[in-house]
Amino acid sequence: MSENLTFFIPYHTGYAHAELVHSFASYTDVHLFIYKWNPAYERVKQYFSxxxxxxxxxxxxxNIISQLIEEKHRKVVILLTASINYLFGQLQLRLFRLIQQYSPSVIDVYPVGHCMYGCQSCAYAYTHCLPITFTNYIQTKETKLSFEKDFEILICPSxxxxxxxxxxxxxxxxxxxxxxxDYPHAIKLHPLAYEYKDNEKHPFLSLINIEKQHVEKLFQSKNVILNEQTSTLKLIEHARVIICDSNSSVPFETLYFHDNKFIFVYETIEESDEQDDRQHYFHKFHTVEQLKYxxxxxxxxxxxxxxxxSHDFFLEKxxxxxxxxxxxxAQIRQWIKTDEENDEKESFDLDSIKATVYDEFKSISTPMALYTLGDHTMSEIVQIYFSDENSLFDDMQDNANEL
Structure with missing residues (x-):
């Protein structure tokens, strides 16, 4: 445990990033700043309490500035779990770099890049080829899971x-x-699907209508794994057959294991990619008949x-x-190099910081700016920008190229 370094994490989802938070908390203290508009706020608070x-x-x-003052003898790293491939992640990065200019204790603002090779959501280079997705799994490997029903097949739809x-x-x-x-199986849905089921409508993550209908059907199955089981890797370890999507990190994560698993990857003709160097290890299907076979x-x-x-291929990446x-x-990012006693007394002019931030963000004509600043609840933002809440996601997509 590092005594002179602490992590600040702005948190905008349910359990989607729980394993990452646990991983970083194994190294030093983590301060989790949960957005008030996060529909899973209370659930996440209870989970980590x-x-x-x-x-x-x-x-x-x-609260962020107050905690920076409170941590005046420690260096601070801001960890961003939102992908900077998307507008929200880009705006978060801009916000915390502004704050960093006022605080010498903030030594880095780092987009974590939680998705692994093959997933299109995050920039692969940000992981520095370190499998931080595996950190908590490795550290808790001796803790075995118990299941109401045993399973040989694990289904992980994206x-x-x-x-x-x-x-x-x-x-x-x-x-x-x-x-x-009829075969013994378990279904581990994407964290977003669980939030939809729990009526925790996320403001800028949304299932399409057909997927919502299918989630409702799948939740009628007794084979759905509970949302609280956050370690998909432990489930993959247990299974012999993995059924998943091509545009996902699950197929690559499965290649880590040594026990000759079978990976069935769903890929439509529209998304077929012959340059995908993972596919040598997969059985691909795009119809139900092919999956049955x-x-x-x-x-x-x-x-x-x-x-x-497959493990040799995993180690190539x-x-x-x-x-x-x-x-x-921490060594790669040189957090260790500055992991020393900070004798400088932090001095903040909170009003000046807030004025700079709001001046920077006032010209961004998208509700995503308000979500990034975190001053409002979801209903307040909807009232400010929309008469029809359902138009929220489409409007943000239209503004995605604004930066």
């Missing part, structure tokens, strides 16, 4: 967008087949296993996970 190294705050510029409904979750025939699947041949021991050397990834990241 028992962890000694994690301190919960409501997100606001006032989600898609309105103009590109290419996810496994959007295929009606496959969903119906899964609901009737794969599953039946697997259980009849008539399907070739393609993952015999990432270092071997060892549970010390945060310490290694």
């Amino acid at each position: 028992h962890v000694k190294q994690i301190h919960i705050h409501e997100f606001s510029i006032d 989600y898609s967008f309105t103009n590109a409904p290419f996810s496994l979750l959007s295929n009606s025939d496959i969903i119906e087949y899964m609901l009737k699947l 794969l599953i039946e041949n697997y259980f009849n021991h008539q399907l070739d296993c393609k993952t015999e050397n 990432y270092d071997e996970p060892n549970g010390n990834e945060i310490e290694q990241l």
Whole structure:
């Protein structure tokens, strides 16, 4: 544990980033600033409340500055879990770099890049080839999971967008087949799907209508894993067959394991990518008939296993996970170099900082600016910008190129 460094994390989702928070909390204290508009606010607060190294705050510029003053003898790293491929992540980066200009204790503003190779949501380079997605899994590997039902097949559907409904979750025939699947299986949905089920409508993450209908059907199955089970890696470790989407980090994460798993990857013709160097290890399908064929041949021991050397491929992209990834990241980012006693007394003019921030953001004509600043609840932002709440996501997509 580092005594002279602490992490600040603005938090905008439910359990989607829980494993990352646990990983960074294993290295030093984490201050979690949960947005008041986050529909999972109370659930997230309760989930982390028992962890000694994690301190919960409501997100606001006032609270962030106050905590910087409180941590005056420690260096601070701001960790951003939102992808900077999207507008919200870009605006967060801009906000915290502005704050950094006023605070010498803030030594880095770092977009974590939580998705691994093959996922299109995050920039691969930001991980520095360190598998930080595996850190908490490695550190808690001796803690075994118990299941109400054993399973051999793990189904991990992702989600898609309105103009590109290419996810496994959007295929009606496959969903119906899964609901009737007789083989022992478990379903681990994307965290966004759980939030939809719990009526926690996220302001800028949304399932398309067909996916919402299919989520409702899947939740009628007794094979759905509870949302509180945040470690997908432990589920992958347990399973022998993984069914997932191509545009996901799950297929690559599965390549880490040595026990010759079978990976069935859903890929539509529209999204087919012959340059995908992972595909050598997958059985791909895009119809329910093809999926049936794969599953039946697997259980009849008539399907070739393609993952015999998959761990070697994993190591071509990432270092071997060892549970010390945060310490290694600290060295790469030179947090260790400045991890020393800070005798300088922080002096903040809160009004000046807020004036600079609001002056910078006032010209950004999108509700995403208000979500980034965190001053309002979701209903307040909707009232400010919209008469129809359903238009929120489309409007933000239209403004996505504004930066």
